[in-house]
Amino acid sequence: MEQTELRAPRLTAAVRPVTPQQRAATAADNGGEPTLDFGDRVPYDVYTHASTLHRLQQPLSDDPGEMSFLMISQIMELYFGLTRHELIEAQRLLRADLVWDALAPLRRAALHLEGLNAAWQGLRWMTPADFNRFRNLLGEASGFQSAMYRHLEFLLGLRDPALIRPFRRHAEVHDELRATLAAPSLWDDVIALLARRGFDLPAELLTRDVAVEHQPDPRVEAAWVEIYSDSGPDNHLRLLGEALTEIAEQFGDWRWQHVKAVQRTMGAKVGSGGSAGLAWLQRSMARVVFPELWSARTTM
Ligand code: HEM
Structure with a gap:
């Protein structure tokens, strides 16, 4: 199984490329105004599929607030x-x-x-009463079942193989998640890079079963302490450390804001996906992305 980008087959003809000269000629012909006449489809729609995107919202209730819940979930899916x-x-x-x-x-x-x-700003209006107006209609649907979020967690090194079970009857999604789990995480790749750059890292870290979550290792931590001791502009590994720290922090912010949104809109009620809700999410927050990049800071 190979780890690849997920792409649907092409649905439409490609956008017709233009040269800078053609663009200049069109602008001159148009006298400064945008082009208003096209064939059967506007090129913007051919490129972005905006008309398809805007047909993907199917709220389950007549409640006007449900649309923000649905669309913000979709927007977040796209960002994942x-x-x-x-x-x-x-x-x-x-x-x-x-x-x-x-x-x-x-x-x-x-x-x-x-x-x-x-x-998340778009959901800050939602009180428990607002959520209750449409919550039951969501049935067992929960973001916990987001395959794309799971890809993201697996890539970042948060790897719980049990979490692909919801997809076992959906062969394509299941295979894609298994491929991501079978390949090294970003953190595994960074550790392999540090080994190639001469840092003293044990062989068992480089040959481990990558499907299992990486356990923090003092030698990886020591490598980062050494890397950060050189703050010169040519130290690209330190810049890499900072770029990864930013990603870990932003991802942590998503998880934290999710927990606060849950607390704000349903308190400690049980989750739609069958979990204990808040308590389950708080436990899941304990897992750290790129752990040694954080722990190393204590000895820097
Ligand atoms: C305020 C609205 C929301 C509430 C009340 C809520 C509630 C929950 C709860 C209770 C869980 C735990 C699993 C379960 O359902 O039993 C969960 C998990 C999850 N939700 Fe939400 N959620 C909300 C908004 C969102 C949005 C907008 C997204 C974006 C797609 C999302 C994505 C997720 C993900 C990815 C998980 C799994 C987290 C993990 O594995 O650590 N949630 N949610």
Whole structure:
């Protein structure tokens, strides 16, 4: 099984490319105004599929507030997917030892996570009474069943193989998640990179079963202490450490804001996905992304 980008087959004809000369000629013809006449489909829609996107909202109630709950969930799903895309690109570059180049997708990932986190604002209006107006209609649907969120967790090194069980009857999604679990996480790739750069890391860390969650290791921590001791501009590994720290912090912010949104809208009631709700989420928060990057700071 190979870890790949998830892409639906192409549904439409491609957008027709134009040259800068053609663009200039059109603008001159138009006298400064935008083009108003097109064939059967507006190119913007061919490119973005906006008309399809805007048909994907199917609220279950007549409650006017449900649309923000539904659309913000969809917006967050898109951000999960976008962040996953950046992390896969960063892994590709790190595996090729291109640390400087990997900083660009990592920076983008951190910015997307910031956008993701800003989306919580759209749910701050929701009181328990507001949520109760449509909650029962959601049945057992819960974000816990988000396959894309699970990809993201697995890529970041939070790996609980049991959490792919909800998808076992959905072969394609299940196979994609198993492929992500079978491949090294971003953190595994960073540790392999540090070993290639001469840091003294034990072989068992480099040959371990990557499907199992990595356990914090004092030698990885020591490597980061050493890396951070050189604050010169050419120390790309320190820049890598900071880029990863930003991602870990932004992802942690999403989890924290989710817990607060849950507390705010349903207190400690049980979850729609069958868990204890708040208490289960608080337990899950204890798992740390890139643990040695945090613990190393104590001895820096
Ligand atoms: C205020 C509205 C929300 C409430 C009350 C809520 C509630 C919960 C609860 C109780 C759980 C634990 C599992 C269970 O359902 O039993 C959960 C998990 C989860 N929810 Fe939400 N949720 C809300 C909004 C969202 C949104 C907008 C998203 C975005 C897609 C989301 C994504 C998730 C994810 C990914 C998990 C799994 C977390 C993990 O594995 O640590 N939730 N949610």
